Amino acid sequence: MHGVVFPLVLFFASLVGLAVALLLLGQFCGPRRVTDVKRMPYESGMDPIHPTRRRFDVRFSLVAIAFLIFDVELLFLYPWAVVFAGGAQPELPSGAAAAGRPPLVFAGGMVFLVLLVLGFVYDWRKGVFRWR
Amino acid sequence: MYLVIESLIKIVVIIGGLMGAAAYLVLVERRVAAWIQDRRGPNRVGIPLTEIRLFGLGQPIADGVKFIFKEEFVPGHVDRLLYVAAPMVMFIAAIVLFAAIPFGTVDLGIAGWAPINLVVAPGLDVGIIYIFAVSSIAVYGVLLGSWASNNKYAFFGGVRSAAQLISYEIPLGVAILGVVLATGSLRLEAIVEAQAATGVWNVATQPLGLLVFLVASFAESGRLPFDLAESEQELVGGFHTEYSGIKLMMYLVAEYLHMIAGSFLIVLLFFGGWHFWGLTGDGPVAGIGVALVRIAVFLAKVLAVILFFMIARWSWPRFRFDQLMGLAWKVMLPLGLVNLVAVAVWIEYLRTPLVAAGLPEGLVMAVAGWLLLGVAGLAATAAAPSARDNRPDRSLVARYRDAREAR
Numbered sequence: 001m002h003g004v005v006f007p008l009v010l011f012f013a014s015l016v017g018l019a020v021a022l023l024l025l026g027q028f029c030g031p032r033r034v035t036d037v038k039r040m041p042y043e044s045g046m047d048p049i050h051p052t053r054r055r056f057d058v059r060f061s062l063v064a065i066a067f068l069i070f071d072v073e074l075l076f077l078y079p080w081a082v083v084f085a086g087g088a089q090p091e092l093p094s095g096a097a098a099a100g101r102p103p104l105v106f107a108g109g110m111v112f113l114v115l116l117v118l119g120f121v122y123d124w125r126k127g128v129f130r131w132r
Numbered sequence: 133m134y135l136v137i138e139s140l141i142k143i144v145v146i147i148g149g150l151m152g153a154a155a156y157l158v159l160v161e162r163r164v165a166a167w168i169q170d171r172r173g174p175n176r177v178g179i180p181l182t183e184i185r186l187f188g189l190g191q192p193i194a195d196g197v198k199f200i201f202k203e204e205f206v207p208g209h210v211d212r213l214l215y216v217a218a219p220m221v222m223f224i225a226a227i228v229l230f231a232a233i234p235f236g237t238v239d240l241g242i243a244g245w246a247p248i249n250l251v252v253a254p255g256l257d258v259g260i261i262y263i264f265a266v267s268s269i270a271v272y273g274v275l276l277g278s279w280a281s282n283n284k285y286a287f288f289g290g291v292r293s294a295a296q297l298i299s300y301e302i303p304l305g306v307a308i309l310g311v312v313l314a315t316g317s318l319r320l321e322a323i324v325e326a327q328a329a330t331g332v333w334n335v336a337t338q339p340l341g342l343l344v345f346l347v348a349s350f351a352e353s354g355r356l357p358f359d360l361a362e363s364e365q366e367l368v369g370g371f372h373t374e375y376s377g378i379k380l381m382m383y384l385v386a387e388y389l390h391m392i393a394g395s396f397l398i399v400l401l402f403f404g405g406w407h408f409w410g411l412t413g414d415g416p417v418a419g420i421g422v423a424l425v426r427i428a429v430f431l432a433k434v435l436a437v438i439l440f441f442m443i444a445r446w447s448w449p450r451f452r453f454d455q456l457m458g459l460a461w462k463v464m465l466p467l468g469l470v471n472l473v474a475v476a477v478w479i480e481y482l483r484t485p486l487v488a489a490g491l492p493e494g495l496v497m498a499v500a501g502w503l504l505l506g507v508a509g510l511a512a513t514a515a516a517p518s519a520r521d522n523r524p525d526r527s528l529v530a531r532y533r534d535a536r537e538a539r
Binding site: 003004006007008010011012014015016018019020022023025026027029030031032033034038039040041042043044052053056060063064066067070071074075077078081082084085086106109110113116117120124128129130131 | 135136139140142143147199200201202203204205207208209216219220223224227228231252253254255256260261281282283284285287291294295298299301302305306309312313314315316317318368373374377378379381382453454457458461462465469472473476479480
C-alpha cells in the first residue's frame with residue numbers, strides 16, 4: 001500500500017510545485033501597468049450593466065442532480081462488473097471462497113439496472129433533458 | 133530509496149514529455165488546420181537571429197516565452213483566491229491523471245532487478261476509477277474560474293461547460309464499464325494484457341462502446357464539435373475570458389492534455405495499448421528491445437487518434453446547446469446502457485454454449501458486436517430526437533404559406 005500511494009503523493013507534490021513556479025515566473029517576468037480599463041470586467045467594450053451573480057436557469061441544477069444520481073450508481077456498477085467477470089472472488093457467508101461467479105450476480109445487476117432505467121425514464125418524461 | 137529515485141525519474145519523464153508533446157501538438161494542429169484550409173500555417177519561426185526556418189519548429193518555444201513575458205494582470209472585480217487557484221486546479225488535475233497510464237513492463241535483464249513497470253503509480257488496482265475520479269476535477273477548475281472571474285461571458289461559459297462535462301461523464305463511465313465487464317479488472321495493464329493475450333482488440337468486439345466513449349471523450353476535452361464552453365462568436369473566451377499570461381496558458385495546456393489523455397484511454401481500452409500482431413509479442417513482460425518497440429507502437433497509435441481529433445475539429449460544425457445535452461442524455465447514455473447489458477448477457481448466457489459448440493470466440497464476439505452497433509445505430513436514427521428537432525416548425529411554415537397565398 002505504501003508503495004502504491006507514495007509515487008502518487010510525490011507526483012502530486014511535484015505538480016503543485018510546478019504550477020506555483022509557473023505562476024511566480026509569470027508574476028516576475030511580465031510588465032505591470034494597471035489601468036482602470038484593465039480592471040473592469042470585459043463586456044465587449046461596453047460599460048458593465050448589472051452585477052454578474054444573479055439567478056440563472058434552473059435546468060443546470062436539474063442536470064447536476066441527475067448527474068449525481070447516475071454517477072453514484074455507476075460507481076456501484078464498477079465493483080459489480082469486476083465480480084461479475086470473475087476478477088474478484090468474494091467470500092461466501094459459510095466461509096468458503098466462491099467457485100467461479102457468485103450466484104445471482106447477473107440477476108442482481110440487472111435488477112439494479114432496471115431500477116436505474118426506471119428513474120431515467122421518469123426523468124425523461126418529466127422533461128429534465130428538454131432544453132427549450 | 134530506490135522507490136523514490138524510480139518514481140522521480142518516471143515523474144520527470146512524464147511531465148517533460150507531456151509539456152513538450154502539448155507544445156508541439158499545438159504546432160501540428162495548426163499545420164493540420166492550415167493543410168485542411170489550404171493555407172501554409174506557421175512555418176517561419178526557426179533559430180533566432182538567423183535565416184534558418186526549420187519548418188516553424190521554433191514556434192512552440194516562442195509561444196511559451198511570450199506567455200511568460202506577457203503582462204498578467206488581475207482584474208479588480210475578481211475573487212482573488214479562487215481566481216489564482218482555478219487554473220492551478222485544472223492544470224494539476226489534467227496531468228496527475230497520467231499517473232495511471234501504463235506503458236508496459238520492461239525486464240532490463242540485470243540480475244537482481246525486478247521487472248520495471250513503466251507507470252508512475254505501479255500496483256494501483258483501481259487505475260480506471262482513479263482516472264475517472266481525477267478527470268472529474270476539471271469541472272471544479274472550470275466552475276471556480278468562471279465564478280471567480282465575476283464576468284458574464286465567463287459565467288455563462290463556465291455554467292455551460294460544467295453542464296457539458298458532467299453530462300458526458302456518464303456515457304464515458306458506462307462505455308468503460310463494458311470493457312471492465314469483458315476483462316474483469318480495473319487495472320489498465322490487465323485490460324491491455326487481456327487484449328494482447330487473445331489478439332482481439334476491444335474495438336472489434338465492442339464497437340458500440342468505442343462510439344460512445346469516443347463521443348464522450350470529445351465532449352470531455354471540449355474540442356470543436358462540442359466546444360460550447362468557449363464558442364468564440366458568442367462568449368468571447370468562455371470561462372477563461374478574464375485570464376491572461378501564464379494562467380491562460382495553464383488553462384489552454386490543461387485542455388490540450390485532456391485531449392491527449394482521451395487519446396491514451398481510447399488506445400488503452402479499445403485499441404490494444406502496446407500490442408500489435410506479430411510485432412510486439414503478447415506476454416506481459418518484455419525485454420528492453422521489445423519494450424522500446426511496444427512504446428513506439430503505443431505512441432504511434434496515440435498519435436493517430438490525436439490526428440483523428442484534429443481532423444474531426446475541422447470537419448464538423450459546432451452543436452447547439454440543446455442538441456449537445458440531448459445527445460448526451462437521450463442518445464449516448466441509452467446506447468451505453470445497451471452495450472453494457474449486451475456484454476453482460478453475452479458473458480452470462482451466450483459465451484459458454486457458443487464456445488462449447490466449437491465456434492471461434494473472438495470472431496463470434498466481433499460479429500455480434502458489429503451487429504449490435506448496426507441495430508443500435510438504426511434504432512437511434514429511427515427515434516432521432518436531434519434530427520427531428522432540427523426541422524423547421526410545421527405550424528410556422530404553414531402560417532407563412534397561408535399568409536403568402538392570402539396576399
